[in-house]
Amino acid sequence: MLGFALVLLWPTPRLLGSARWPPLSPVPALMLWQAIGLATGLAAVGAGAVYALGALGDSLPHALLAWWRNPSAVRNLSAGRWVALVGSALLAGYLLAVAAATTARTLRTRRRHRQLLDLAAGPLSASAAPRYGRVLDSAIAMAYCLPGLRPRLVVTSGALNTLSEPELGAVLLHERAHLSQRHDLVVLPFVAWSAALPFLPGTREARVAVALLIEMLADDVARTQVGAEPLTGALHHLGAAVAPDAALGGPGANLSGPGPAPGSVGDHALALRLLRLAAPPPPARALGWLAAAVAIALVAAPTAMLLA
Amino acid sequence: MPRLGDLERAVMEALWSADVPLTAKEIVAALGDRGQRAESSSDAAADRGGDGALAVTTVLTVLSRLERKGVVRRQRAGRAHTYRATASREDHVAELMREALGAAPDRDAALARFVSAASPDEADALRRALRALTRRPARGGPS
Numbered sequence: 001m002l003g004f005a006l007v008l009l010w011p012t013p014r015l016l017g018s019a020r021w022p023p024l025s026p027v028p029a030l031m032l033w034q035a036i037g038l039a040t041g042l043a044a045v046g047a048g049a050v051y052a053l054g055a056l057g058d059s060l061p062h063a064l065l066a067w068w069r070n071p072s073a074v075r076n077l078s079a080g081r082w083v084a085l086v087g088s089a090l091l092a093g094y095l096l097a098v099a100a101a102t103t104a105r106t107l108r109t110r111r112r113h114r115q116l117l118d119l120a121a122g123p124l125s126a127s128a129a130p131r132y133g134r135v136l137d138s139a140i141a142m143a144y145c146l147p148g149l150r151p152r153l154v155v156t157s158g159a160l161n162t163l164s165e166p167e168l169g170a171v172l173l174h175e176r177a178h179l180s181q182r183h184d185l186v187v188l189p190f191v192a193w194s195a196a197l198p199f200l201p202g203t204r205e206a207r208v209a210v211a212l213l214i215e216m217l218a219d220d221v222a223r224t225q226v227g228a229e230p231l232t233g234a235l236h237h238l239g240a241a242v243a244p245d246a247a248l249g250g251p252g253a254n255l256s257g258p259g260p261a262p263g264s265v266g267d268h269a270l271a272l273r274l275l276r277l278a279a280p281p282p283p284a285r286a287l288g289w290l291a292a293a294v295a296i297a298l299v300a301a302p303t304a305m306l307l308a
Numbered sequence: 309m310p311r312l313g314d315l316e317r318a319v320m321e322a323l324w325s326a327d328v329p330l331t332a333k334e335i336v337a338a339l340g341d342r343g344q345r346a347e348s349s350s351d352a353a354a355d356r357g358g359d360g361a362l363a364v365t366t367v368l369t370v371l372s373r374l375e376r377k378g379v380v381r382r383q384r385a386g387r388a389h390t391y392r393a394t395a396s397r398e399d400h401v402a403e404l405m406r407e408a409l410g411a412a413p414d415r416d417a418a419l420a421r422f423v424s425a426a427s428p429d430e431a432d433a434l435r436r437a438l439r440a441l442t443r444r445p446a447r448g449g450p451s
Binding site for chain 1 (some may be wrong): 408
């Protein structure tokens, strides 16, 4: 099982990251990324637990039951198994703690941003603007959304001056898609994952890939309702209709990541999105189902190993 | 009674416009000048003094909330307290944009413009180029 975890940690994310099919089926691709993350965690923690408690019973549930019935049985474990047990517990605890800390930091940053926004920005009164829309007085053309239970959708006065009515409408649809589909919840585990294990290249790969996929999902919503042209025009003016923002843990949710020069990966991502808008690829249903099946299998495998 | 959020915004407006520290009474006067008398609910009447302005206690409550949020600072000036904004509105807007831009690095829109104006042939060439690009995502340096 440890081998399973190792395979997931390194080659698989790189494989998926450089695959070209995800833009054809963003939702199954997202499922696959989530499955990789979950399966890796299960395998890494489970491997140690299974090895350590193997002496107490022939399956993990049996072993745990035996341990509960006879707590002192743990003392008879060999040193190697002890190390594995403690290691597993520490890893699990660490991952959970980082997840909790990331969530707390996200909520705090977001709340702070929202409070300041409500004081310094005026209401957005364009047509089709939601009541949580705001206008920031700035010459830079920009639009972003602040996700959460009390969402905000922000457009700068520069954007209002630059965008035409249909373009603004498309941007609003794109941002509202982020909010209604709760992309912040989709991204959060990956931000936590790469905060917990920043030295693993797979975690950054995952975060960047997921950020791009949700942009494409939001693009799709806008394109379905008003066609591709308004959003394409808007993207030219804005340079980006931004993803759920920095409030998701600093550089966590952006497209460029903390490593390479800002703009390098971002331009690439923007070009992909524009191309996809200009020539929407036909839906790849079979591929989608296959990816979903693989995702389920990825999680089922370590789970089965843990329980059997 | 106007909603708390609207009151907070109105108080900040008053502080930003004045640009000097104000006492609570001066803020009440400034808010009164903005036509707060438009409120007509009985709740509003209770909050207001006879001359139709907001009660000082209401403004003090709002000010302490703003203080907790860190956007207002209270100083003692003689026997009264004065209040001032910790930063101008422009400073706050800049901070908000910086935070939001942290998730959206400055993009070079040149490639984007080229894509929109492309003829079918150019689009094909670009598609091929992008296909080559996707094999090896750009690393380091603007594209």
